[in-house]
Amino acid sequence: MGKINPGVRVRVPASTANLGPGFDSLGLALDLYTWVEMSRSEGKTTFQLYGEELEGKGIPLDKSNLIYQVAQQVFARAGVEVPELSVSMYSDIPLARGLGSSASAIVAALTAANALIGSPLSDDELFQLASSIEKHPDNVGASLFGGLVVAYWDGIRAEHIKVAPDERLEVLVAVPDFQLSTEKARHALPKEVAMSDAVFNVGHSNLLVAALCTGRLEMIRLAMTDKLHQPYRSALVPGMAEILEGAADHGALGIALSGAGPTMLALSDRDGGRKEELERFLREMFGRHGIGVETRWLKPDTEGPRVEVLTETAGSGTFMQNLKGEIRT
């Protein structure tokens, strides 16, 4: 077994899942990030949470913390004992809004813990762990590999192919001012669906992947439609039905609920020239239902996690001082 490093810092991207028809299969990494710094503690395990997305949100600061639990799975798999950790975390990814905040935390914990002990686990092993923790591979796949990830998880193994997103693609997210848990949004789904709806989604999802792989951006509008989850979830997101109906007529290449929601996600052509119109449309549709919304223009992240091993002397600045210039707020 290799030596344990003094400390590591990782930056992991947010993600959007499904892209409409690719339920539990498609994920796209976005340039909005979570940072985790991890080192072995000489004393007790400590957690420092920073930023408005994490502070005061009731996140546990003991060993029941997700980051700690996931890190211990890595150590156990590698046969290494690191029972006490010092963890600092900052995130620009809003919690429980459909932008993969929990997946980014899981991937940050996996990559940080693995790097801390000299990276004995492969990316594939981390992907298997991440998929079995999250129970679907779309968000964790995108956060772990970057880019557009086409994947499945069959309950035993996850497989994926990473596709480089078309360089013309930009992403507008409209993040409503309320949270929706993935659990609640999955609970709204039926146990069984009609064969005709399944066939609809297979065709649309396949066409969407082909359109994204071949640069046929004009095909996204039709391909990015879904009958497996969005119709059941629209009751949970006031304004969603109108947005799905009208966004393509206001400049979107395609529109979908981002993951389990409530964020709405529009794909846009950077050369299309209708960005303001699209943003206004999304704001107005949520506004009609009295819902405040924050809109953000994002780009696909193609890099995936960035991992830095910290040397003993690198600890000159505080965690937040070292992130300065990179974080949004």
Ligand code: HSE
């Ligand atoms: N594919 C998952 C869902 C993503 O739609 O429930 C949840 O983040």
